[in-house]
Amino acid sequence: MTLLGSCHCGAVAYEAAAINGDLWHCHCQTCRKTHAAERNTAARVRREDFRIVRGAELLTHYESCPGKFRHFCSRCGSHVYAERPELPDVVLRTGTLDTDPGLKAVRAVWMSHSKPWLAHQDGLPEFPEASPA
Numbered sequence: 001m002t003l004l005g006s007c008h009c010g011a012v013a014y015e016a017a018a019i020n021g022d023l024w025h026c027h028c029q030t031c032r033k034t035h036a037a038e039r040n041t042a043a044r045v046r047r048e049d050f051r052i053v054r055g056a057e058l059l060t061h062y063e064s065c066p067g068k069f070r071h072f073c074s075r076c077g078s079h080v081y082a083e084r085p086e087l088p089d090v091v092l093r094t095g096t097l098d099t100d101p102g103l104k105a106v107r108a109v110w111m112s113h114s115k116p117w118l119a120h121q122d123g124l125p126e127f128p129e130a131s132p133a
């Protein structure tokens, strides 16, 4: 099933042929700030399975830490995906999906960065930093 996604204003759209692995919630400070949200729910997609179908020229990026690039719609600010160019997967921000991938997050990572006013407990395994493996 091809998954479709887009930014808030609709200028940028993408297709993902398949999710590679699980979804997870990331509570790290960078996700919190770049999404202006409690957390980001992320999913990996193989580069060959990922395609920007509209608005590539409107994407802009921000290098949030050395070698990690976060791609945003320059019109509406939606954070669409992140990547480390040397890795085989891009990391979708699943809040931009328009298609239900039929998966749910299975863990919450970087809980050490979570904030009391954003505390969210959904009974998933939690890790203070990145999850092991």
Ligand SMILES: [Zn+2]
Residues within 6 Å of the ligand: 007, 008, 009, 010, 011, 012, 073, 074, 075, 076, 077, 078
């Ligand atoms: Zn947009």
Ligand SMILES: [Zn+2]
Residues within 6 Å of the ligand: 026, 027, 028, 029, 030, 031, 032, 040, 110
């Ligand atoms: Zn994060």
